[in-house]
Amino acid sequence: MTEGTDSATDDRTGVWLVGARGNVATMSIVGARAIARGVTETTGMVTEREPVASLELPPIDGFVFAGHDIEPEPLVAQAERQRDRNGVPDDETLAAVRDDLAAIDDRIEVGTAVNCGAAVSEGSEYLDERLAVRDVVEQIRDDYETFRDHHDLERLVVVNVASTEPELAAPERYDSRDALERAIDDDDRELPASVLYAYAAIDAGHPFVNFTPSTANALGGLEELAAATGVPHMGRDAKTGETLVKSALAPMFAGRNLRVLSWEGHNILGNKDGLVLEDEENAAGKLASKGDVLDSILPDIEHNRVRIDYTPSLADWKTAWDYIHFEGFLETEMKMQFTWEGSDSALAAPLVLDLVRLIAHADDHGDGGLQPQLASFFKAPLGVDEHDFSQQLERLYAYADRHA
Amino acid sequence: MTEGTDSATDDRTGVWLVGARGNVATMSIVGARAIARGVTETTGMVTEREPVASLELPPIDGFVFAGHDIEPEPLVAQAERQRDRNGVPDDETLAAVRDDLAAIDDRIEVGTAVNCGAAVSEGSEYLDERLAVRDVVEQIRDDYETFRDHHDLERLVVVNVASTEPELAAPERYDSRDALERAIDDDDRELPASVLYAYAAIDAGHPFVNFTPSTANALGGLEELAAATGVPHMGRDAKTGETLVKSALAPMFAGRNLRVLSWEGHNILGNKDGLVLEDEENAAGKLASKGDVLDSILPDIEHNRVRIDYTPSLADWKTAWDYIHFEGFLETEMKMQFTWEGSDSALAAPLVLDLVRLIAHADDHGDGGLQPQLASFFKAPLGVDEHDFSQQLERLYAYADRHA
């Protein structure tokens, strides 16, 4: 079975990954193809578990991958490095999908690196910086369309899994569709790459997911556009590790009326994401979305700090230590600590596949705009104030029940 | 303000504690009186937080305490030991409630120790073992009524906070009211103390809560009686520490379709409860209710063990280490660990007060039988299959909304 072309299914979904040669992208592609080829299970995929599994969702073996990147090293080499450094994927799995990776790699186009920060763009290959913003958008859009046309796809979903960008200053200046489109036409050099990818996707009618803390579709102007044109989109920053645990655990303290005095979170990791986050500029957005979860669930929290440090030997194994100092009855001070040791991209990849399926489902059912039923997937779910993981899941289950 | 008699409030609730000189009881009484006297806050009480706080609940300063015990050492001495060994309550709080404790201690009657296990009854004072079961029940009932009559109470709630008993064999033989009452009349010597306390309460129309893993009201015969007579009752085994965390955390693994390979839980504690649980007989019930939570939330869990060990120097500071080995996407094995360091009785006490208020509320509103809206308080909630803490809380909140 060749990926994309002669799969068992006719229901073919184009999956365009921005950052297609990164860890998350590579693991998503490896996983999807390994599932298609029957060499791995679907553990970790929310859409493979009831009640969500009852939805009529696009099949994984119908996923056809492509994308943008600014890193020339091919997918196969990326996957080999992940195997060597992290032990995931294992030899057998990699062997089973190696040819698929090579074929997909041919479909990865050079992207734009505008305003991604030096930590990201240094030593990369990207579209000429002197290109006008509007031309960049057109080029990206053209890449999407060419792919869609050449592969006879039912639909095309765009997912941003590129490196975290520095925070965009004063995003409210792009709060209307008009303002945003004017900025593009006026060649506004402050718009970051993620916004251009998102704009090109939504404007062309492709569902869009922002898996990262970058700005992308988190602009009033893009929300307006998506609402007007009925394109489903969602984000921001997938919730895969320490923050996921926080969103499950903090409600317990709230629900029992225990007062959290301090919640310290210390993350160490050694992959490229970790290296980029060493740069304070790029880290700012990540820290913000991680921190908000607790502040929202525990409005009276007295002290809440998150640190992310780069520890090369850990490679993709993100390790977190959280220390929770809380007060209970009779002013008694107590403590809870946890450590989390997860393979970052193995946690992220199944969610990429889930999100593609679920946003495609919304598109198929004519649900445009933000998708609050997907809040459980994100650290900073757009348009949703609820951060309690359990409550967020309830929304997804209610959606599933409604559509079952 | 003297406890009970001349409090600001006329809404006086009798709180009869079985095991009234134990850690949990002592801390509950100290806490309630400290609240009444304005020297502590209500942190840790679920009924003091929205949406539950909106219910019309009996006031804490109207609580009038009394109870049974088989331990002669007075409440003040118990509280002093807790202060010295655990640092809770602190000097100031104890000073503020010392006279209240002395007054309450005078209202503690000698209870029955039938079938509590040698670990509990050794060296204690209890009702003559040769008394007929029916006479024991009458004596207990008489204690309840005398207290009620002498203190001009709106209502009387009975809460079992006595030591964990050995498991009752073949409880199904008491599955009907008839069978149970016949056993009492036939002087069945296998009925344990907790059942007699529960029977006496429910039969006399007093709401009953079983805070412990002992059998008490967890018999078909008592459920039938309570349903028939419209008496609210609930149990079993309050969820205060490691199991609480499990019930908040396990749903996260389930919700993300992560496969838990092993969940090891190791508890160490040094109070009398820990000492009693050193006895394998008495530990059996506790381990069962602790283990069930995971098996219910994670039906595919491969290995689930709980250990409770006695570590004298820790006194009331229950410390737990949990190690969770799980598998995610692409068969990747990952790990989470946590340690929990909580003052066992400071975690339990506010829930005793909450439960008294909430079961009284049900009684006031004519809701008899089991109270599923109270499931979040228990490790093994009677009549409820849901163990997800967040879902259980939702039921409580829905109840609060209904009655607000």
Place this chain on the structure above:
Amino acid sequence: MTEGTDSATDDRTGVWLVGARGNVATMSIVGARAIARGVTETTGMVTEREPVASLELPPIDGFVFAGHDIEPEPLVAQAERQRDRNGVPDDETLAAVRDDLAAIDDRIEVGTAVNCGAAVSEGSEYLDERLAVRDVVEQIRDDYETFRDHHDLERLVVVNVASTEPELAAPERYDSRDALERAIDDDDRELPASVLYAYAAIDAGHPFVNFTPSTANALGGLEELAAATGVPHMGRDAKTGETLVKSALAPMFAGRNLRVLSWEGHNILGNKDGLVLEDEENAAGKLASKGDVLDSILPDIEHNRVRIDYTPSLADWKTAWDYIHFEGFLETEMKMQFTWEGSDSALAAPLVLDLVRLIAHADDHGDGGLQPQLASFFKAPLGVDEHDFSQQLERLYAYADRHA
């Protein structure tokens, strides 16, 4: 380079492993051959680090392996299982030594299973139980000699890495050489296999190391024999994980005059050693040698417990949680906790190689009897009271300096 026969070196050391198809043995053989073939480094070997590295020690590539076992599954299959379950050795390493393993496996003889406990002998193949003890000893000795003669060895070292046996009752009855030899001649059916292996080795003049908690050479009678005949021997129970950490950390509390109130150690592991230790009989000796370390370093310790539990999913990854509750100045109570996650056999294997080299060195220099300079390798070093790891290492370094 074929193992043993045509190696670069002429200095050939026979390494006879009792339990030659177990985890520790397999990893030791894989490691030695991988070193010989230049595909791995010597990290973890004490003899490859100064000052010990300066000693003139038998070369690893001159090691010729053989041994006894009662498990028929061949070495290659054992190594493959270790790779699959633990990720160690990795594919490449295994490929490089696969032929060596096959050749060595042909030299593994069937051993005796007398008094090893049902947990060990069930389902195994072993010497006829009806053989007289003396005949068993002769058979074992014959196996040693045949191997030695056929492979043109400089020397033969015997190392016991077989499963832990149940504790031998009243070992003092074998306190003299006479008593022991009389027991063998009188067909005493209570002598366990490890003693027979040790006796056969020492009596034939082969240096002997007991890597396990079993009795083996820890008998007065064998000490007398070894001293009289000038054969070096040492043991008991290699110190590789949690106990190693204890022996490094406990001296810190002692040295600072901090009072340890409780030291809880909870070990979980999922390999065959763990399964055997599930059997309380077999666990007794292990728990004893683990517990003694703390009692010796911290004579005033108030509470010291070690637990070993079997957690299948962990395979060879022994995980320990230690909780240390201690008191400092002004009666202040403080806490330290650690978790240790080590590959049990990867920690043990390099020490097997070290011990072979070092006991051979003692033999070459005419040092017979117990070898206190090797105390740092053992949980219960025979003839040595010192348990402080640092002090034990000093003895090894002093030995190295003396012989350099």
Place this chain on the structure above:
Amino acid sequence: MTEGTDSATDDRTGVWLVGARGNVATMSIVGARAIARGVTETTGMVTEREPVASLELPPIDGFVFAGHDIEPEPLVAQAERQRDRNGVPDDETLAAVRDDLAAIDDRIEVGTAVNCGAAVSEGSEYLDERLAVRDVVEQIRDDYETFRDHHDLERLVVVNVASTEPELAAPERYDSRDALERAIDDDDRELPASVLYAYAAIDAGHPFVNFTPSTANALGGLEELAAATGVPHMGRDAKTGETLVKSALAPMFAGRNLRVLSWEGHNILGNKDGLVLEDEENAAGKLASKGDVLDSILPDIEHNRVRIDYTPSLADWKTAWDYIHFEGFLETEMKMQFTWEGSDSALAAPLVLDLVRLIAHADDHGDGGLQPQLASFFKAPLGVDEHDFSQQLERLYAYADRHA
């Protein structure tokens, strides 16, 4: 028994604390007086344990305290805050020494704050900044002498327990006695307070201990002076918590030839020391002395980071999480983690008392200059390369044996 004046002993030692109203100072004074009054034990004091206890050391009940500070809030208030925030000292102990604290507080003089950093000097009271350096030195010296003369002391020991200063740039410019004294005479405004206190002490012949990471006596010029005049002195930065553990544990990895890939140390604390260390300038020296220990014991370590964060709710309870990623045999990666929860000043205080006694002992025996036998007490022991705690202790024990 009044402190100092009419104690049971005639052997009276003046203890001059620079930073006499800080946490460490307060706890040292409380502890010494509580010992003198028989209300606490000497747990945590190295000089109360063999073999050091055999030395003839100045008695604790002969200690007469005084000192400098720039903080006006009196000792009793400091001690009360420590009790309220940390639970140490407890009520009873504080009551027993309250009068002693008040008396000692009267002997605390205003010190100099030159070059202590804004984080320290802001809001304090200190000697006029316009005073010439030489005049400051004279003032300090005069304070020492007046105290000595008024209290009929056998000896006077000066200990610096003041806040950590910013690092002194280019300390080598003060590498000779001449250069240093010339700088003082030339009114060099870059010399920090700690150097002036140290110079005044050593020049006047008083043994000096630097308990902090500040420069103080760690200047070539002061070493020359002390050697020439035969005054014993030692430092730098007492080793009380995480670094102590490191110095006990790292040698284990070294001794077993295990390769440490990463050692992450994350400290959180909430006392004033923590607040001062929030200031990057003041933190620099602390981080340096903490980091050096590992680099020295594990020269091949690949990654070694220490973080110190301010977490107010923890008060004096310094909590550290250390994560150690290491490689063993066959390139197997393993992990160890620990958490440490210690009362910072309760760990420090007994060492202050030990150091006073031991440096006085050196003085009494005519041992001037640096005191390498005291290396185990310091993170960065002056003049000593050995960081292995066990080896450092051996030097102290050898000293004790020599003088016993």
